[in-house]
Amino acid sequence: MNVLILLAVMLCMAMVMIGGKKGAVSFLSLFINFLILLFTVFMMSNPDNDPILWVIIACVAISCVNLFFINGINNTTIAAFLSTVITMIVLLFFIVITTDLTMINGFGEEEIDELSMFSLFIGISFVELAAVVIIISTIGAITDIAISITSPMREVHLHNPGISRRELVHAGFAIGRDLLGTSTNTLFFAFFGSYLGLLIWFKDLSYSLGNIVNSKVFTAEMITILCAGIGIALVIPIASWITAYLLTRKSSSVK
Template structure:
């Protein structure tokens, strides 16, 4: 039994103990999402298939797994899913323009030495690959933020059913402001944690601050972080508005039935 299996078992036991049935579904969702990502990467090897379209389809599946499989289909997950899709589409337009303009596609010079023995003529558009990478990197944070806003808004409406749509919307924005800072900082430190060895390498090679900032690999990761932060920020008012609409609409339908 290797380390990976031991850690997976510990994670499963903790998620089951603390989360119950939902914790078990969350654990299974990790492997389902992993399968979706691997299958998408395999399909990207076909030059006849558009990487961005494949990524959008993969994001739909990932959103469904993270929201509907884990938390089931209900008044909280429906607005979160819709807000995720709207935010991703808006961000997609920005990402496609940005990756083409910033020219962050491909490999940086720090990676060329290890890949020098391989051919780079693989028949794929690296601009679209770069866009797909950024989109895939943002979907988790966007889904998490959408659910983190939709769920408390449902509780606010449940305990205060006479609240107006505007007040409910403003409550959602207030919740979003509270989690915005922690969410964006999580993305930031995830980058520095994953690329700490690269930063140490930059220091050993006596890179100046300008050379670090202008290196392709650093710029690509920072652009990914900033796009993720933009996505997290954008999804807050969208989720608040959609959730407020869904909750008030259901209340109006219930009153009409009575």
């Protein structure tokens, strides 16, 4: 516990020293998002509540914190927020269908032995629960890409007010292409690092490559990465179009 407090203090000091007031606000947003997730888990644990509905509410709340609370309300954050919400809704339907067809919901063979003493009846559809896990895993990456596109586009428009909407959209696509590769690789390495112990366990169990690929635990995480990558790819054109529309709609929209 003391180590956690010490690391949290060090993180706060680093963010404040480098980011100033915005760094302090960003650090505070971490705790707000944590409380939002805890509240969402509490509400989803009630069988009478719809997990999909609550994860959508949580994603909207997290997006508001990450965008409006940290960066204020302006054309950049509004465009990023709209892009994030639209992308998450489109992605949600795709994820629900994918989790149902691939049957990755539930626990894998590697997890059953440890959970055999507990009841697996939690009152929530495992298909919906798997979709919720994927959505929560991708919201941060999608929000990050959205603001990373809308902010440079706003700068492009400020330095060239006469730029056409078509040219501004092309600029957004160009920015997005540069971010696409690094962001998807970040997701992959995050998975590899967090599940390195699992991969070593597979090796100790003498799993073949086919057994690893067909393992429910491994497949579920890979589908999470792939769905997050699809979300990142989708938010690029959506953010580019929305930002270009908001910035070129009328000259008074430029701040």
